[in-house]
Amino acid sequence: xxxxxxxxxxxxxxxxxxxxxxxxxxxxxxxxxxxxxxxxxxxxxxxxxxxxxxxxxxxxxxxxxxxxxxxxxxxxxxxxxxxxxxxxxxxxxxxxxxxxxxxxxxxxxxxxxxxxxxxxxxxxxxxxxxxxxxxxxxxxxxxxxxxxxxxxxxxxxxxxxxxxxxxxxxxxxxxxxxxxxxxxxxxxxxxxxxxxxxxxxxxxxxxxxxxxxxxxxxxx
Numbered sequence: 001x002x003x004x005x006x007x008x009x010x011x012x013x014x015x016x017x018x019x020x021x022x023x024x025x026x027x028x029x030x031x032x033x034x035x036x037x038x039x040x041x042x043x044x045x046x047x048x049x050x051x052x053x054x055x056x057x058x059x060x061x062x063x064x065x066x067x068x069x070x071x072x073x074x075x076x077x078x079x080x081x082x083x084x085x086x087x088x089x090x091x092x093x094x095x096x097x098x099x100x101x102x103x104x105x106x107x108x109x110x111x112x113x114x115x116x117x118x119x120x121x122x123x124x125x126x127x128x129x130x131x132x133x134x135x136x137x138x139x140x141x142x143x144x145x146x147x148x149x150x151x152x153x154x155x156x157x158x159x160x161x162x163x164x165x166x167x168x169x170x171x172x173x174x175x176x177x178x179x180x181x182x183x184x185x186x187x188x189x190x191x192x193x194x195x196x197x198x199x200x201x202x203x204x205x206x207x208x209x210x211x212x213x214x215x216x217x218x219x220x
Contacts (some may be wrong), residue, residue: 008148008149008150008151009034009035009038009148009149010038011034011037011070015070015082016026016034016148017087018069018077019034019065019066019069019070022065022069023062023065023066023069024215026144027140028110028112028140028143028144028147029061029062029063029064029088030062030063030065030066031066031143031144031147031148032063032066032088032105032109032110032147032155033062033063033064033065033066033067034066034070034104034148035147035148035150035152035155035156035212036063036066036067036088036090036102036156037066037067037069037070037071038070038152039092039101039103039152039156040053040055040067040092040101040103041051041070041071041089042068043092043099043101043158044092044093044094044099044100044101045094048155050077051077051078051079051219052079052094052095052096052170052175053073053079053092053093053094053095053168054073054079054081054092054093054095055067055070055071055073055079055080055090055092055207056081056083056090056091056093056166057080057081057082057083057090058083058084058085058086058087058088058089058090059085059086059087059088059089059100060082060084061088064080064158065092067080068080071092078167078169081166081167087104087105088104088105088109089101089102089103089104089105089209090104091103091139091161091164093164095166095168095216096167098162098163098164100160100161100162100164101158101159101160102158102159102161103156103158104156104157104159105155105156105162106154106155106156106157107155107156107165109147109154110143110147111143111146112139112143113139115135115139116136116139116140116143119132119135119136119139120136122136173187173188174179174186174187175187176190176197178197178198178199178202179197179198180196180198180199180202180203180205180206181199181201181202183199185199185200191203193206193207
């Protein structure tokens, strides 16, 4: 993986290795994240040391770790926002001028093929022979390399967006004890029920218990 075609990834091999160590393994998903992050670095700027760059990710797959590592957008800083859409798609936004681009996977970009799918299932289930495991690793390495070497146009559609709304920069809020579990909870997340200030989990549990009580009373 040390040689890159001119049209492929521009991320240096040593940086790729750092990303692999951060994530724990190399896979096609991580490779796709590297390629998506390249678009972000080009279109909205370098690694985000604070919150000036925001990423909206429509998946929680392996690719997100590469994006976190390369862009500096993280859940802890509040500038990595998960939208649970199940799509390998990402929107990168620069706060200074509201520039935003959405990077979405083209159909067939992963191109695993039927053999890869069958072997992957057997490996996950623990039914693969040593030969099948070796063949699966070979196919996976080939796919990783193909993704890293592919042109951007083969993998992603890049669309510039206007008027994307994002939350303001992170603020520090006070915590208050939940009347149910007693755990400190951010005051903006506390909900009141019958005079009790509850964390979201206790609020939902109390609503469920109340509904069950009235259901029982109705049946009685």
